[in-house]
Amino acid sequence: MAVADNSFLMSTMFNASPYPKGISGYIPPPGFAPGASATPLHTALFNLMTDGEAVSYFREMISKSDKTVLQRMASLLTSDSDYFMAIVTNKYGSRRVQKLLGKSDEVDAFFCAAILRRFLHITTDKYASYVTIRGMVVFDKEMKKPMYEHILYHALDIACDQHGCIALNDIITDADDPYYRDQLLDLVASNALCLSNDASGNFVVQHVLTLYELRCIHNIAVNLFGHCIDLSFKKYGSYIVEKLLEAEESMLVVVVELLDCDGDTLMRLARNEFGNFVVVKALRFTKAMSKIDLFWGLVQKLMPFIHLLRRSHGSNIASILDSFRLRC
Template sequence: MENSSTSASASLEATHVESSGDCTRLLESLRNLGFGESELGRSNHGSTSPSPFQWWRYINDNNNNNNTSLSIALAAKEARSSSSIHPIPPVQPSPINATETSTASTSLVNHYNLAHGRTNMLLGAALVNNHHQIPSHMGQDYYSTNYQEGQEERIPSTMQGQSNLVWLAKTEKGSKYLQALLLENDPEITRMVLKRVFEHMVDLMSDQHGQYLFQTLLGICDIAQLDLIVRKVTSQSPLLVRAATTKYGSISIQKLIRRLKKMDLVECVTSVLYANFFQLMTDRIGRMAIKECAEYLDSRQNEVLYEAVIWNVIELATDPVGCISLNDCIECMIGSQRERLLARISDESVRLSRHPSGNFVVQNVLKLEVPSINEKICKRLRGNYARLSQVKSGSHLVEKCLRCSWGMDSFVQEMKSEKGALQKLARDKFGNYVVQRALELSKEHFTSHHEYLLTALGPCLSSLQQSTYGKHVFCKITQDGAAKLL
């Protein structure tokens, strides 16, 4: 009997060596993983573990286009690590099929369609045999119907402290397959997958492939399960905040916010964002989570975040990233909180106008065209127009001020009060653009101011014509038909 078994194994080995050059590489991979000769199919009599050739044959029969020596070797090692699990029956002279497998394996094949390939087979094993304890606050009866009788939980020695399912979810194929399982809308599968990844939820959110499993779970889980997910990730606020500053973690959090759009549960998320508000608002990736709240949640849900915006407005406005985040919030805010925010910005408009980032915020407020706010800003900036016009960012701000009557009035009054200020601006690298804009707008809407500008510039037109930057003002005047002032 022993000679017969040895002969069959040797025959199988010879067949595969002839049919595939990968067999030699398979043997090498198995040896590197610690397999002895007795486990390599040469003396398999009485062995309780499938030999590598059994794995090779089984997988070749089911998935001829997707096998490698290393992947099959790893599969064999996984089988050896759990002595009570035998996905592949002992080698027989006849071809292996599902009816020859053990009862547990047959059930697994039928339930998870394992004939599609090695990845599916390992995934099915992971679902039944990967084993974290039920989180204490979820209750034992929550998952009491997950498993058939006899499917006890065991922790494979090769995966101590880590979930097979989490590992698979972080691979491209494993993640796609898990998503496909979840999209079958089988409550049992959903509960099973959720349990396996529950303790690693934030980790999955930040993973390139795991994020897709997390997002799929959000879409198909029920309210009770969604509540568990939200409370789990928000209970780990340091990890969640760190995830928010990563590419994939930020996307996952944005998806979570959209899923909770019409639910009070979203307050758990906004509370974490509020506690780490300034850090996130000044991070190029982290700010996207708060922007998502501003765009998708209503004023009541965003109330705590908007209060943080008002409280930190100056610090945000003077930060290169924070000013962008602040402008996003300004555009989305409504009601009394928006009025308070705009009032604070207008009160600090002089200070902010002198800062490269703060200047950008003041410009954005002026674009909103709120009459009372624009009037307040334009009047407060009086006495600063000449200096601002000679700075690149400041010149853009002055041009926006000139669009409203308060801005034009304040600008002209300042030019009148400072002798030679207008002529100096006309020759300046940035100031000449302000003068051109003033000529253009005053001609259309403020005739008296236009006449003053032409009169003030008339005596120096010839020198402007010879100036590097002043010639642009000269051309503007002549094109507008005011050459008679020469």
């Protein structure tokens, strides 16, 4: 950042009053053609927010700024949606906007409105998504309400995005409103099948299962019943089925499906590079939870294929079967 810009911005931010009204400057991200000329103030502010070498300068400036200056700064940063997007989609810009969140309700109001205007784009961006996450932690209850409404409306699109799924998981974990938390969990559960088959959405289902919300686990299991074997043949789908086996509320759904399938399907699953872990976990957890009838049902159904399991990914299953055959 040029020294002249630093000096200009510092003197403007602390000495200029009142701030210009109705500024619609536009600093485009790389590769975009500018739609309008930016004012010198917008240019200097953009540099302050996005320059990787301006960390200490930004920190010093914020520490010396009162609420009025921070409010004016927030007003400028959010005066144009494209300008705001160019800042929050920048690695440093995202971090510095996060630092400004929670400074005051007045400052937060500007940022909340800006996030809501481009909610889906912000929440699915690699860097900007962390602005949404931070906002959901520090915004007051009234500001969070429209944020939650937008999250629910866009939840499936966010969940099926490689960056959005991370943001949604964090938001669900930190959700402090019981109503909206339940709404989010129910939405994930009711869409468990399509999410489980999605490259990004499956991480949301996995995450929700680790929260050990028993009602939600039950609902996910119910919605995945009849599809557990198909999911078990897939890398990430098998992770979801394994997690279902870890909870007594959902284990029965998976094991019943394993017992009801034909022997050839179970054998192929047991020899599959992903499915074998599901079968191993089914054996171990039915035994650990004293579901002896289910455990022996699996053993008896797998035993005819023990010779085939030894020469495949199912060798670990064959070892388990051998140990019980020797005892018998």
